[in-house]
Every structure is written in structure tokens, then in C-alpha cells.
Amino acid sequence: VAVPTQREARAMAKPPVRKLAKDLGVDLATVTASGPDGVVTREDVQAAVATSSEEVALAT
Amino acid sequence: MSRLPCKDDRVPKDSYDVVVLGAGSGGYACALRAAELGLSVALIEKDRLGGTCLHVGCIPTKALLHAAEVADAARESEQFGVRATLEGIDMAGVNGYKDAVVGRLFKGLTGLVKGRGIEVVEGAGRLTSPTTVDVAGTTYTGRHVVLATGSYPRSLPGLEVDGERVLTSEQALRLDSVPASVVVLGGGVIGCEFASVWRSFGAEVTIVEALPHLVPLEDEASSKALERAFRKRGIAFRTDTRFESVKVGDDAVQVTVAGGDTIEADLLLVAVGRGPVTDKLGYAEQGVAMERGFVTTDERCRTSVPEVYAVGDIVPGLQLAHRGFAQGIFVAEDIAGLAPRPVEEVTIPRVTYCEPEVASVGLTEAQAREQYGEEIETLTYDLAGNGKSQILRTAGFVKLVRRTEGPVVGVHMVGARVGELVGEAQLVVGWEAHPDDVAPLVHAHPTQNEALGEAHLALAGKPLHAHS
Amino acid sequence: MSRLPCKDDRVPKDSYDVVVLGAGSGGYACALRAAELGLSVALIEKDRLGGTCLHVGCIPTKALLHAAEVADAARESEQFGVRATLEGIDMAGVNGYKDAVVGRLFKGLTGLVKGRGIEVVEGAGRLTSPTTVDVAGTTYTGRHVVLATGSYPRSLPGLEVDGERVLTSEQALRLDSVPASVVVLGGGVIGCEFASVWRSFGAEVTIVEALPHLVPLEDEASSKALERAFRKRGIAFRTDTRFESVKVGDDAVQVTVAGGDTIEADLLLVAVGRGPVTDKLGYAEQGVAMERGFVTTDERCRTSVPEVYAVGDIVPGLQLAHRGFAQGIFVAEDIAGLAPRPVEEVTIPRVTYCEPEVASVGLTEAQAREQYGEEIETLTYDLAGNGKSQILRTAGFVKLVRRTEGPVVGVHMVGARVGELVGEAQLVVGWEAHPDDVAPLVHAHPTQNEALGEAHLALAGKPLHAHS
Numbered sequence: 002v003a004v005p006t007q008r009e010a011r012a013m014a015k016p017p018v019r020k021l022a023k024d025l026g027v028d029l030a031t032v033t034a035s036g037p038d039g040v041v042t043r044e045d046v047q048a049a050v051a052t053s054s055e056e057v058a059l060a061t
Numbered sequence: 062m063s064r065l066p067c068k069d070d071r072v073p074k075d076s077y078d079v080v081v082l083g084a085g086s087g088g089y090a091c092a093l094r095a096a097e098l099g100l101s102v103a104l105i106e107k108d109r110l111g112g113t114c115l116h117v118g119c120i121p122t123k124a125l126l127h128a129a130e131v132a133d134a135a136r137e138s139e140q141f142g143v144r145a146t147l148e149g150i151d152m153a154g155v156n157g158y159k160d161a162v163v164g165r166l167f168k169g170l171t172g173l174v175k176g177r178g179i180e181v182v183e184g185a186g187r188l189t190s191p192t193t194v195d196v197a198g199t200t201y202t203g204r205h206v207v208l209a210t211g212s213y214p215r216s217l218p219g220l221e222v223d224g225e226r227v228l229t230s231e232q233a234l235r236l237d238s239v240p241a242s243v244v245v246l247g248g249g250v251i252g253c254e255f256a257s258v259w260r261s262f263g264a265e266v267t268i269v270e271a272l273p274h275l276v277p278l279e280d281e282a283s284s285k286a287l288e289r290a291f292r293k294r295g296i297a298f299r300t301d302t303r304f305e306s307v308k309v310g311d312d313a314v315q316v317t318v319a320g321g322d323t324i325e326a327d328l329l330l331v332a333v334g335r336g337p338v339t340d341k342l343g344y345a346e347q348g349v350a351m352e353r354g355f356v357t358t359d360e361r362c363r364t365s366v367p368e369v370y371a372v373g374d375i376v377p378g379l380q381l382a383h384r385g386f387a388q389g390i391f392v393a394e395d396i397a398g399l400a401p402r403p404v405e406e407v408t409i410p411r412v413t414y415c416e417p418e419v420a421s422v423g424l425t426e427a428q429a430r431e432q433y434g435e436e437i438e439t440l441t442y443d444l445a446g447n448g449k450s451q452i453l454r455t456a457g458f459v460k461l462v463r464r465t466e467g468p469v470v471g472v473h474m475v476g477a478r479v480g481e482l483v484g485e486a487q488l489v490v491g492w493e494a495h496p497d498d499v500a501p502l503v504h505a506h507p508t509q510n511e512a513l514g515e516a517h518l519a520l521a522g523k524p525l526h527a528h529s
Numbered sequence: 530m531s532r533l534p535c536k537d538d539r540v541p542k543d544s545y546d547v548v549v550l551g552a553g554s555g556g557y558a559c560a561l562r563a564a565e566l567g568l569s570v571a572l573i574e575k576d577r578l579g580g581t582c583l584h585v586g587c588i589p590t591k592a593l594l595h596a597a598e599v600a601d602a603a604r605e606s607e608q609f610g611v612r613a614t615l616e617g618i619d620m621a622g623v624n625g626y627k628d629a630v631v632g633r634l635f636k637g638l639t640g641l642v643k644g645r646g647i648e649v650v651e652g653a654g655r656l657t658s659p660t661t662v663d664v665a666g667t668t669y670t671g672r673h674v675v676l677a678t679g680s681y682p683r684s685l686p687g688l689e690v691d692g693e694r695v696l697t698s699e700q701a702l703r704l705d706s707v708p709a710s711v712v713v714l715g716g717g718v719i720g721c722e723f724a725s726v727w728r729s730f731g732a733e734v735t736i737v738e739a740l741p742h743l744v745p746l747e748d749e750a751s752s753k754a755l756e757r758a759f760r761k762r763g764i765a766f767r768t769d770t771r772f773e774s775v776k777v778g779d780d781a782v783q784v785t786v787a788g789g790d791t792i793e794a795d796l797l798l799v800a801v802g803r804g805p806v807t808d809k810l811g812y813a814e815q816g817v818a819m820e821r822g823f824v825t826t827d828e829r830c831r832t833s834v835p836e837v838y839a840v841g842d843i844v845p846g847l848q849l850a851h852r853g854f855a856q857g858i859f860v861a862e863d864i865a866g867l868a869p870r871p872v873e874e875v876t877i878p879r880v881t882y883c884e885p886e887v888a889s890v891g892l893t894e895a896q897a898r899e900q901y902g903e904e905i906e907t908l909t910y911d912l913a914g915n916g917k918s919q920i921l922r923t924a925g926f927v928k929l930v931r932r933t934e935g936p937v938v939g940v941h942m943v944g945a946r947v948g949e950l951v952g953e954a955q956l957v958v959g960w961e962a963h964p965d966d967v968a969p970l971v972h973a974h975p976t977q978n979e980a981l982g983e984a985h986l987a988l989a990g991k992p993l994h995a996h997s
């Protein structure tokens with residue numbers, strides 16, 4: 002099950018961004034990509050973190 | 062792993078998926094990758110598989126440069142407590158070594174090409190239609206034709222190369238003795254590499270360069286550092302200086318530069334650039350768009366004629382073997398329908414293998430400023446702070462250029478052996494890493510690549526062995 | 530950029546944010562980073578700033594190894610057409626060179642530590658409470674204490690180091706002549722490096738190693754390649770062989786190994802590992818948990834006592850200077866409240882700087898198999914196909930270990946100068962890149978880092994200069 006998502010992830014972002022997402026606990030598959038050819042950018046990952054922490058803030 | 066069509070169902074001898082004209086870096090890489098992807102390939106070469114790079118370019122020059130390094134090591138051995146004496150250079154021995162290296166790699170390449178079932182056609186080809194190349198009366202038809210005829214050493218108007226006293230790089234590679242003195246016309250990569258070799262072999266060398274700096278395509282900091290190092294090595298150079306004329310005597314040349322100064326030497330090397338080999342090959346006649354002799358293409362290596370691609374030195378841009386490889390591979394994959402991503406010129410690493418080496422990838426500071434205005438930051442880490450560089454007794458630096466708060470867009474390095482650091486630098490630039498991404502990956506101590514690590518640490522605001 | 534507290538509002542002399550005990554790689558890196566982050570720091574050192582690495586470790590050994598390289602270059606110069614003669618090794622000259630390198634880096638480090646406003650305390654410290662270290666009667670109090678007292682060369686039970694004929698690495702660094710013959714006890718990193726130096730300097734060398742391979746922590750392929758290369762260089766070794774005893778004579782040692790064989794030599798180097806310097810320093814007394822003399826910590830370098838951290842060689846794991854740096858930086862940032870990410874041991878690069886070099890990062894094939902079962906793939910690219918390695922006349926390989934369809938988890942390399950390639954390799958492993966990520970970034974030709982590129986191309990299913 003893990004293998005296909007990994008392959009997806011690989012296509013979706015450059016290695017340092019993937020690593021960043023992993024470190025921040027962001028699932029790349031859930032991030033809206035803004036880069037060319039559907040590539041997830043660093044900004045996309047950071048936006049995803051901001052959104053999720055806002056959601057957390059709203060929920061509490 | 063390979064998917065070669067088996068011998069029996071191979072397409073007729075004169076009809077192929079791809080016909081590649083020229084078996085240099087660009088052409089053979091394209092042929093290898095195409096064959097690997099199951100395409101039938103004819104590879105036409107009038108001289109030897111491997112082209113300029115293998116026979117009269119990258120490989121033989123780097124062999125000379127290594128012999129030069131060995132000579133320098135012996136000459137400077139006392140500095141390290143080693144008692145060795147440099148008695149001289151045996152050019153027959155140097156050439157034997159160089160030719161053995163070329164021969165071995167040539168054998169390897171020949172085996173590789175054969176092993177992948179590529180049809181190698183010996184002879185000079187000519188484009189006779191968008192899908193045909195003629196070689197000595199035989200027509201080779203391809204669904205696609207890839208032009209890869211490479212480049213030749215240029216001269217200046219009125220400057221005649223005689224192959225005796227006035228040489229191109231090709232002839233300079235075949236000298237059977239070390240000249241006592243040389244004038245090198247052109248301070249680009251090839252000129253600086255030969256100047257470096259000859260100086261290490263004991264010659265008096267003067268470089269004449271019309272532009273304001275040596276290796277003028279590099280970041281200005283790199284040019285200046287190289288000039289400093291060359292000055293220390295006793296390599297004379299006159300930048301901002303135009304060549305005017307040369308008088309060839311029986312055993313010397315007299316070079317006159319703008320202003321009237323003259324320089325005498327045994328030899329004159331003409332290293333003023335390389336022109337495309339595209340003349341009289343039928344390209345223009347078949348409607349392939351050209352510009353000053355070069356074949357123009359889009360970023361997908363497509364010429365103005367739909368069936369015809371072009372790769373390598375005949376396409377305007379960096380004249381480097383690995384750019385040829387990359388373009389060749391790209392075209393093969395494109396033809397095979399893999400929809401590859403175009404080769405980004407800016408992520409192609411560049412190395413000048415003189416002593417000290419100059420290496421870079423990405424934008425120079427000036428280019429970055431042009432592109433991003435004031436939104437850039439630079440950081441220079443001096444190799445004086447790098448243990449391994451101190452051990453090698455080399456001077457130089459690692460300079461990073463980044464977009465403010467953004468990725469590293471350029472890496473520039475000068476110093477002995479820094480050419481090997483460009484592999485790491487190209488991942489950083491190619492993957493658009495931020496200094497913060499590199500910072501947690503602490504580098505091996507004591508290496509020169511540690512200097513790259515320190516530079517990224519410092520740029521991320523966490524200098525370790527650097528003054529903040 | 531630095532945020533040093535200005536002199537006037539500095540905390541009282543005996544109370545600090547951080548008290549660091551030991552100024553080796555781990556300790557001084559921690560102090561530098563802490564000061565940079567605005568913390569007040571006392572750095573206690575009984576000997577010299579820089580510790581093992583700078584004075585009797587990494588730096589002096591690598592200087593010897595470079596002198597060895599210069600000697601080899603002279604000895605083998607004829608192969609490259611250079612007529613040079615190696616007359617001998619002038620150990621006074623070698624030591625002068627080595628000491629000059631150390632001296633220069635020591636000066637740089639001293640300046641750096643001073644420049645950041647760190648209070649350097651000279652003397653031997655002892656932990657007297659979770660927040661205090663005593664030095665010759667003065668108590669230094671820290672909100673946090675960082676233990677970084679490093680390691681010392683171990684011996685075997687019954688094997689007495691006399692500093693004359695039976696030496697540790699520390700004494701071996703101070704020899705004033707080249708021994709005619711040496712037995713090296715221990716085929717790990719330090720043993721192999723000294724063996725390599727002495728062989729290059731002309732000695733007969735025999736390594737005795739109890740485990741089945743030289744550099745036994747490396748991938749087995751690397752060990753085997755090193756063994757092959759050492760054999761060719763005439764370095765004898767007996768693996769799977771236990772040391773039994775040594776008889777020290779007036780001008781020789783006689784080493785007896787299990788089974789009864791004896792080996793005679795001028796000297797015996799004991800390089801069987803390094804033990805932690807933790808004895809009688811108050812650690813155990815203050816309740817710091819220990820294991821076989823090492824201070825145990827969690828992945829955040831915290832000991833069992835909340836205020837006390839430990840970094841470097843006293844913490845079980847890789848005994849490497851840059852691991853010390855990384856841990857020191859980590860602890861400083863942790864104390865400063867930056868919530869840094871723990872140092873991942875597996876992304877720390879490892880280099881053995883003998884000739885040929887051995888370099889690696891990540892998992893060995895065996896470790897990967899243990900972790901992922903059959904879900905791994907490996908690829909070995911032979912340096913015979915790499916132009917630059919042919920030019921250097923070196924043999925070796927680049928071996929990649931990846932998870933099937935997944936990232937590269939290990940890179941292993943053997944060959945002259947491959948230590949410099951580990952910078953790129955560590956980005957690949959550290960950023961968990963897939964071969965497909967590396968493949969489009971075509972490497973500079975002709976470099977050795979090209980071999981890394983070719984290996985990734987091949988593993989991505991697109992071999993260029995490799996048989997598929």
C-alpha cells in the first residue's frame with residue numbers, strides 16, 4: 002500500500018521539498034500543487050502547514 | 062534489462078527509427094539511449110567513435126593535466142617533507158600514458174555501442190532530405206534524424222594555423238617535446254588548461270585575452286582568484302588585450318598585440334573558441350534553420366524541420382561533453398515517446414581543470430542580479446578555513462548565490478580539486494535547495510566538500526568554522 | 530549577524546547558560562553555536578582547544594596521508610611520463626609541514642572562539658553537581674552542562690604501550706624517522722590509515738585484524754576492494770587473526786598471533802579502538818547513566834540527568850569529528866529553544882583516507898537487507914568506466930543500495946579521492962532521493978563524481994556509460 006504513494010510523492014516534489022514535507026509531517030498527496038507539471042513547491046508545503054495549524058487553532 | 066530487438070526482426074539495413082549523424086558525445090549518447098529503448102539506430106561517423114571529447118578534447122587534455130599535477134607534486138615535494146626531484150618531462154611517456162587512457166576508454170565505448178546492437182556506419186554523411194543521410198552513395202533513412210556533427214577549433218581572420226608554430230588544441234595535444242615558451246591566444250577554458258599544463262611542464266607561458274578577465278564566462282570572483290593563482294604560478298597574462306598579428310619565423314613566433322607590444326615564443330596556441338561543423342552537410346539546403354553556422358533548436362532540441370533534431374556543440378550554448386550527453390539522451394527519450402523534461406542549461410555544471418580548478422553551476426552573481434535585482438544574497442567561504450584545503454596547500458573559495466529567503470541559484474568554486482565538489486553543488490542548484498536544507502547534513506571532516514557544507518551553514522545563519 | 534551579549538551585561542564569571550566540559554570537536558562546536566545564539570558559555574579544556582581531531586587525530590593524520598600521496602606520485606611518476614625520483618622521506622620535514630597545518634588551524638579556531646566571546650577556562654574539570662563543574666577549586670555553574678571529554682586510544686588486556694616500540698596513534702604521529710617495518714594491530718579506520726602512510730613511505734607493513742575484514746564496519750564490497758588494493762600495494766594483512774602477545778626487544782618487537790605465528794617488526798601500532806574519557810570525572814557520582822564507560826543519551830543528547838547533555842566520542846556511536854560537530858550544534862540549539870531535529874546517525878558520512886579511499890553514507894547492503902528484507906536493489910558502477918578514474922589510474926567502484934522503487938539508502942565507494950564524492954552522496958541519502966531524481970542532472974565530464982551520476986542513471990534504468 003505504501004509503495005504507490007511513495008512513487009506519487011517522488012513525482013510530485015524535488016527531494017529537499019519532499020524531505021521538508023516529511024519532517025513537517027505533511028502528506029504530499031494532500032497538498033495542492035502550484036508548480037509546473039503539478040510539482041509541489043516548498044511554498045505549497047508551507048501553506049499546507051499554515052492551514053493545518055489554523056485548523057487546529059480553530060478547533061481548540 | 063535491455064530491450065534490444067532481436068536480430069531477426071531488425072528493420073532493413075537502410076531504414077531506422079533514428080539516424081544519428083556524428084558519433085561524438087551528443088551523437089553516441091543519443092544512439093546508446095535510443096537502442097536501449099528498443100529503437101533501431103544507425104550511427105554515422107567519418108572519423109572515430111567518441112568524437113572530439115574522447116580523442117582530442119576532454120580526455121587527452123585531462124590526462125595532460127594529471128601528468129602536470131604529478132610534475133607539480135614532485136617539484137613541490139620538499140614542502141611536504143618528501144625528498145623527490147623533478148628531472149624533466151618525457152613527452153613520449155606522457156603521450157604514451159595519454160594515448161593508453163584514450164585507447165582504453167575507446168575500447169570500452171566501442172564495446173558498449175556494439176553491445177547495444179547499434180549499426181555503426183563509417184563515412185562522411187550528408188543530409189539529403191529530412192529523413193535521409195547519404196554516406197558514399199548509400200542512403201540511410203530514419204524516421205528521425207539527429208544532427209550531432211560537433212565543432213572545430215576556430216581561428217581569427219588573417220591568423221593562419223600552420224600546425225608547426227601556430228597550433229590549435231588538436232595539434233598541441235600531439236607535441237613531442239615541451240616548448241620553452243608559448244603564447245596562448247584566448248583565456249577561456251581550453252586556453253587556461255593548456256597554459257596550466259605547459260607551465261607545470263616548465264614552459265614560460267603568456268595568455269592573451271581580449272576580454273577583461275580569464276575564464277570570462279565565470280563569476281568575476283572566480284576569474285580574479287584564478288588570475289591571482291596564475292600570477293603566483295608565473296603564468297603571464299594580458300587581459301583586455303586584442304591580438305593583432307603574428308610573424309612566424311624558423312624557430313619562433315612573434316605575436317603583436319593591439320598597442321604594438323610584441324611577445325616572442327616558441328609556439329602560438331590558438332584557443333579562441335570552437336565553431337560548428339555544419340558547412341556543406343546539406344543542413345541549410347534541407348531547410349534546417351541556422352544562425353551564424355549553428356543549428357538553432359527549441360528547448361526540446363527540435364530544429365525547424367520536424368523530423369530533424371540537433372544536439373551538442375552545433376547547437377548554441379555551452380560547448381560541453383556532458384551537455385551533449387544530456388541532449389542526446391533527451392532526444393532518444395523524446396523519440397521513444399517518454400516525454401522527458403528538457404535539459405535546463407543552467408543546471409549544467411562547468412569545470413575548468415587547470416591548477417587551481419574552477420567549477421560552477423547555476424547563475425553567476427551578475428546574472429542573478431540581472432534576473433532578481435537586489436533580491437539576492439551571496440556568501441563566500443574562504444578555503445583558508447578548510448582543513449583539507451590547508452593540507453593540500455591550496456587557496457580559493459566556495460561562493461554561494463541565493464535568492465533572498467530562497468534557493469541557492471549559483472555555486473562558484475576555485476581551488477585544487479574543487480571540480481569534484483560540483484557534483485554536490487549541482488544537486489543543490491538542480492533541486493533548488495535552500496541553505497537550511499543543506500545545513501543539517503554535516504559534512505565529513507576533513508574533506509574539501511566540508512567547505513560547501515560550511516558555506517551553506519553560514520548562509521543559513523549558523524556559521525561553524527567561519528566568522529559570523 | 531551574531532547576537533553576542535555586549536560585554537557589560539555579561540553574566541557573572543562563574544554562572545553561565547552553558548558550561549561545556551572539553552573543547553574537542555563536540556565541545557567547541559557546541560560552545561560556538563551557543564555563543565552565536567546569544568547564550569553565555571564557559572568552555573573548559575585541560576589541554577588545547579581543538580581536542581583529539583585537531584592535534585592528534587583527523588588533521589595530522591590527513592597531513593601524513595597527503596605527504597604519502599606526494600611520495601607515491603613521485604615514485605610512480607614515470608607511468609605518467611614525468612621523470613622524477615623519490616629519494617626518501619624527511620620526517621623532520623613531514624612533521625614540520627604537519628605541525629604548520631595544525632598550527633594554522635589552531636590559530637583560526639582560537640580566534641573564532643575568542644571572537645564569539647566564549648569564556649575559555651584552562652584546566653581539568655570535574656562534574657560536582659548537575660549544574661556545576663569544578664576546575665582547580667573554582668566552581669563554574671551552568672543552567673546546562675555539556676559533557677564532551679572525548680576519547681583515548683585503547684589497548685588490549687596485557688598489551689602494554691611503552692611509547693617506544695609499542696605505540697598508540699598519538700605517539701605514531703610524532704615519530705622522527707620512518708620505521709623499516711611495522712605491525713599494525715587493528716584494521717579499522719585508524720589502522721588502515723597509518724598502514725597506508727607507512728607503506729607509501731617505504732615501510733613493510735602487516736595489519737593484524739581479529740574480524741574477517743579490514744574496515745569491518747563498511748559494506749563487505751568495500752572491505753574486499755580495499756583488501757585487493759592493499760595486497761597490490763604490498764601491505765600484508767592477516768584478518769580473522771587474534772593478537773596473542775608481543776615480545777619487546779631492544780630494536781624490534783615480535784608479535785605472536787593466535788595459532789602461534791610470529792611477526793617481527795621495528796614497531797607495533799596499537800589501533801584497536803578508542804575508549805571514552807569518563808573515568809573519575811564525577812559523572813557516575815552525579816547520577817549520569819553510563820554503559821561500559823560511555824555516557825548513554827537519548828536521541829536528543831540528553832543524559833539521565835536533566836541539566837546534563839553529552840556529545841561526541843563519549844556517547845556510543847560513530848566516533849567521528851563531524852558527528853561531534855553535529856551533536857554540539859544540536860545541543861546548543863536545543864538549549865536555545867530552537868527545537869532542532871535530532872542528528873540522524875545514518876546520514877553521517879564516513880571516510881577512511883587511506884590509499885585508495887573508502888567512503889560511505891547510509892546503510893550497507895547487509896544492514897539494508899536486515900531492515901527491508903528482499904525489498905532492496907543494489908548497483909555497482911566500476912570505476913574502470915569512469916574517465917577521470919582511469920586518468921588517475923585508480924580502481925574501485927560506486928555502489929548504491931536502494932529500497933525497491935524507493936530512495937537510495939546507502940552509497941559505498943572505493944578509489945583514490947572518492948572521499949570528496951561523499952558530499953553529493955550524503956545529500957542523496959539525507960534527502961531520500963530516488964535514482965530518478967538524480968538521473969536528469971547530468972554530471973560534469975570527466976570527473977569522478979560522474980561515476981555517482983552514472984550509477985544513478987543505471988539504477989534508474991538508463992545506463993549511459995555502463996552495460997545494461
Ligand SMILES: Cc1cc2nc3c(=O)[nH]c(=O)nc-3n(C[C@H](O)[C@H](O)[C@H](O)COP(=O)(O)OP(=O)(O)OC[C@H]3O[C@@H](n4cnc5c(N)ncnc54)[C@H](O)[C@@H]3O)c2cc1C
Nearest residue numbers: 083085086087107112113114118186211373374380381382
Ligand atoms: C581541447 C578540448 C578540451 C575539452 N575539454 C572538455 C572537458 O573537459 N569537459 C567537457 O565537458 N567538454 C570539453 N570539451 C568540449 C567537448 O569536447 C565537446 O563539447 C563535445 O565533444 C561535443 O560533442 P559533440 O557530440 O557535439 O561533437 P564532437 O565531439 O565534436 O563530435 C562530432 C562527431 O561528428 C563527426 N562528424 C562531423 N561531421 C561528420 C559527417 N559529415 N559525417 C560523419 N561524421 C561527422 C566528427 O568526426 C565527430 O566525431 C573540450 C574540447 C576541446 C577541444
Ligand SMILES: Cc1cc2nc3c(=O)[nH]c(=O)nc-3n(C[C@H](O)[C@H](O)[C@H](O)COP(=O)(O)OP(=O)(O)OC[C@H]3O[C@@H](n4cnc5c(N)ncnc54)[C@H](O)[C@@H]3O)c2cc1C
Nearest residue numbers: 551553554555575580581586587654679841842848849850
Ligand atoms: C588518529 C586519529 C585519526 C582520526 N581521524 C578522523 C577523521 O579523519 N575524521 C573524523 O571525523 N574523525 C577522526 N578521528 C576521530 C575524531 O578525532 C574524534 O571523533 C573527535 O575528536 C571526537 O571529538 P570529541 O569532542 O568527542 O572529543 P575529543 O576531540 O577527544 O576532545 C575532548 C577534549 O576534552 C578534553 N578533556 C578531557 N577531559 C577533560 C577534563 N576533565 N577537563 C577538561 N578537559 C578535558 C580533552 O583534552 C580534549 O581536548 C580520528 C581520531 C584519531 C585518534
